Amino acid sequence: MQNTSVFWSFIMKRNLQLLIIDPQNDFCDLPPDYLPDNPATRKPHAPALPVPGAHQDMLRLAGLINRGRLGLSAISVTLDAHHRFDIAHPTFWLAHDGAPVAPFTPISAADVRAARYLPRNGASARVLAYLDALEAAGRYQLMVWPVHCEIGSWGGCVHADVRAAYNRWEDAALGVVGKLLKGSNPWTEHYSAVMAEVPDATDPGTELNLAFLDGLAPAEQIYIAGEAGSHCVKASVEHIAAHFAERFGAASLARLALLTDCISPVAGFEPQYQDFLASMQARGVQLVQSGEVLQELLKNAR
Numbered sequence: 400m401q402n403t404s405v406f407w408s409f410i411m412k413r414n415l416q417l418l419i420i421d422p423q424n425d426f427c428d429l430p431p432d433y434l435p436d437n438p439a440t441r442k443p444h445a446p447a448l449p450v451p452g453a454h455q456d457m458l459r460l461a462g463l464i465n466r467g468r469l470g471l472s473a474i475s476v477t478l479d480a481h482h483r484f485d486i487a488h489p490t491f492w493l494a495h496d497g498a499p500v501a502p503f504t505p506i507s508a509a510d511v512r513a514a515r516y517l518p519r520n521g522a523s524a525r526v527l528a529y530l531d532a533l534e535a536a537g538r539y540q541l542m543v544w545p546v547h548c549e550i551g552s553w554g555g556c557v558h559a560d561v562r563a564a565y566n567r568w569e570d571a572a573l574g575v576v577g578k579l580l581k582g583s584n585p586w587t588e589h590y591s592a593v594m595a596e597v598p599d600a601t602d603p604g605t606e607l608n609l610a611f612l613d614g615l616a617p618a619e620q621i622y623i624a625g626e627a628g629s630h631c632v633k634a635s636v637e638h639i640a641a642h643f644a645e646r647f648g649a650a651s652l653a654r655l656a657l658l659t660d661c662i663s664p665v666a667g668f669e670p671q672y673q674d675f676l677a678s679m680q681a682r683g684v685q686l687v688q689s690g691e692v693l694q695e696l697l698k699n700a701r
Contacts, residue, residue: 413699416473416618419460420592420625420632422561423479425547425554427453427626433559447547447554450627452663457558460624460661463689464564467696468572474565475577475614477592477625477635479548480555485585486518486529488546493519502545508534529586532597538634539588539596550583579611590631593638612642620654622692624661629668632657633675640684652683660688 425447427433433454434443464471484490492500495515500506508530510516511523518526530541548555556562565576582589584602589595593612595605615621621639625632636655643651657679664672680686 412470412472414472414617414619415470415696415699416475416615416621417464417471418615418621418623418625418635419474419476419561419565420623420635421477421479421548421627422457422460422558422625423548423554424556424558425479425552426450427457427558429454429558435553437553444553447545448665450663451666453626454558456624456626456661456663457561459689460658461558461560461564463658463661463693463696464561464568467693467700468564468568470696470699471568471572472618473574473577473614474568475579475611476557476565477579477581477631478555478557479582479589479631480550480580481546481548481582482585483546483549485546485582486526487542487544487588489543490546491518491520491585492516492543500543502543504543506530506541506543525586529597533588536596539590541588548582577614579608591634591638592631593635593642596634607642612639615639616646618654620656620695622656622658622687624658624689626663627665627668627672628662628675629664629672632662633672636679636684637675640679640682644682649683652679653685655679656685656687656692658689658692659686 426449427446428449428451429446434445437444489500489502492506494500500516506516508527511527511530517523533539533541569576579592581592584595584599584605587595587597587599587605589605594607598605623632623636636657640652640655657676659676676686
């Protein structure tokens with residue numbers, strides 16, 4: 400009788416899912432005791448693109464998972480996974496005088512046509528086609544970021560506390576945390592977990608990821624956390640919201656909940672992040688704090 404009770408308790412739980420966007424070392428403003436030595440340089444590793452507040456975001460998120468894991472039905476993690484040579488890295492570009500291009504340099508199609516910046520491999524026609532398409536979409540201008548989340552690197556690994564927390568969920572749930580890698584195509588930016596900014600017709604991995612979206616579809620609530628709120632979280636949620644609204648109707652956006660104390664924007668992009676939050680809230684997406692979510696998870700666990 401007791402086993403039957405446990406069985407029915409399990410299957411009657413609400414489907415509450417957690418989506419973590421790019422909780423990686425390179426995006427976290429980690430303190431010194433989180434920075435292991437790099438044997439190749441004999442210096443501590445350093446995050447390539449630290450987002451102010453991200454380390455505390457990840458600690459809060461890890462605490463939420465640790466305390467509320469029995470109430471979670473599924474956890475998915477997206478991971479930036481870039482090559483060193485990438486259209487959004489300095490290694491791709493040269494200035495008109497042959498000088499390197501500094502990180503945080505925006506580059507437009509007009510810049511390339513005027514030869515202010517040029518691709519090092521000479522593929523100007525392909526680059527111009529990309530930049531024209533990117534600018535026509537109106538979401539982002541190309542930004543040259545520091546080399547980050549290089550495939551196989553320490554910076555591409557998940558924040559230690561978050562990984563330890565979701566490992567405990569896997570042990571308790573006998574489940575697998577879904578991992579989705581994005582960004583390995585060096586010819587397009589891939590902020591969003593759902594699709595690249597400009598899909599490459601020769602690479603299905605840059606097209607709309609329906610399998611990923613189908614995995615989210617059964618959830619009664621999808622809690623979303625991660626970095627950075629001004630870019631990868633923003634782009635991912637915008638795409639998810641567009642798909643849900645088209646497939647399930649505008650009311651379905653209430654199933655999305657942004658954990659605002661587990662998300663931070665890139666420095667200098669705070670207005671874009673605040674505009675994103677306001678836009679999503681106006682469309683019905685919930686803005687919540689991890690403490691509120693914990694109560695929902697604890698209730699679901701009971």
